[in-house]
Amino acid sequence: MDWQSIQQTIQNCRRCEAESVAYLRVPCEEKRKPTYEPIRPIRLYFVSVAPPGGGAYFWDETNRDAVREGLFTALRKPVGAAIDSCRQFRDMQFFLTPAVKCPSAKSNRDYRPSRLAIRHCANFLYEELLASEPKRILALGMVPFNSLCSIFHIDAPKKVAEFRKRTWWVKLGATKIPLSGTYFPGNNRHKGFPAIVQDIDRMLRLSPKDDDA
Numbered sequence: 001m002d003w004q005s006i007q008q009t010i011q012n013c014r015r016c017e018a019e020s021v022a023y024l025r026v027p028c029e030e031k032r033k034p035t036y037e038p039i040r041p042i043r044l045y046f047v048s049v050a051p052p053g054g055g056a057y058f059w060d061e062t063n064r065d066a067v068r069e070g071l072f073t074a075l076r077k078p079v080g081a082a083i084d085s086c087r088q089f090r091d092m093q094f095f096l097t098p099a100v101k102c103p104s105a106k107s108n109r110d111y112r113p114s115r116l117a118i119r120h121c122a123n124f125l126y127e128e129l130l131a132s133e134p135k136r137i138l139a140l141g142m143v144p145f146n147s148l149c150s151i152f153h154i155d156a157p158k159k160v161a162e163f164r165k166r167t168w169w170v171k172l173g174a175t176k177i178p179l180s181g182t183y184f185p186g187n188n189r190h191k192g193f194p195a196i197v198q199d200i201d202r203m204l205r206l207s208p209k210d211d212d213a
Contacts, residue, residue, distance in 0.1 A: 003037045006127045010101050015120050023104045024117045025053060031101060035059045036090045038132040043093035044203055045134035046071065047125065047144040049184075050113050053103035058096055059086055070185030071096070071140070074193070078201040097128050099139075099147035118147045126151050129172060136203045137170075137179040145181035152179065160192070164199055169209065178206040 001009070010031060017026040032051040036059075048067060051057055056065035072083045075094070083089050089096075100121045104113040125147060129137065139145035142160055149156050152170040157163045160183055169176040182199035183192035 001127055001131060003128075003131050006124065006131055007033050009127075010124050013101070013120075013124075016102060016117055019116070021116050021120070022114045023106050023111050024100075024113065025103045025105055027102065032057050032059070034090075034095070034097060035086055038095045039090060039093050040133040041093070042095045042132045042134040044136045044138060044200070045129065045132055046094070046096040047137065047139045047148060048096055048098045049141055049143045050098045050100035050102065050104045050110075050117075052110050053105045053108075061086055066186040067140070067184075070187070070193070070196075074185055074196040074200055077197050078204055095132055095134070096140075097125065099125055099144040112143060118143065119150065122147055122151050133173065134177060135208050136177055136206060138199065138203050139179075139181035141181070141184035148179060148181075154179075164195060167203075167206065175208040175210060177208045178203060 010033070014026050016024040048058065056063045058065055058068045068086070072089070075083055079092065083092065100113040100117050101124055104111050104117060137148065139148050145156070145160075145163060148154070152168070154168050154170070156166070156168070160181060164180065164182045167178045167180045170179050180199065180203060182196045185193070185196050187193075
């Protein structure tokens with residue numbers, strides 16, 4: 001499927017609403033999505049958790065967003081340049097989409113998506129990856145990493161401190177590409193933030209392999 005068709009399919013999906021999936025709030029209006037299409041092949045594809053129910057959102061630059069600011073800060077050293085906008089982020093062949101496509105909230109606050117919500121959205125994420133042709137994939141936190149493990153049938157450690165040290169080679173199209181995970185970048189005060197910089201740098205040093213390699 002092409003990128004726009006995938007986004008329209010996501011927009012039309014109301015499966016979690018029909019099945020009353022816990023914590024998932026399917027928007028009545030247009031769902032949040034990337035402002036731009038990816039420039040293929042993607043240099044490094046980041047997978048986040050879920051879009052927030054309101055307020056700041058990675059691709060919406062009308063408001064400050066902690067995930068966007070944290071990730072742009074983490075990228076500065078590995079790429080050797082400051083990234084100041086989502087357009088520049090995309091033009092440098094980086095991209096980001098959430099593992100779960102609708103907000104997950106409890107008591108009007110963002111909440112970890114349920115396993116069923118992750119499962120329902122897994123095929124959407126996989127189609128986005130296929131359409132984007134990434135050279136590398138990096139999950140930002142435990143939930144997106146678990147989603148990728150489910151998609152690619154990976155048996156991995158459960159803690160970020162453990163799985164961030166490892167790399168898995170997964171088949172995507174005709175190539176095998178490196179996949180790993182790191183900490184959530186939305187809070188640069190936590191002790192794991194310097195590790196995000198290290199993990200991005202480590203991933204950018206790896207190259208895809210032929211499928212028979």
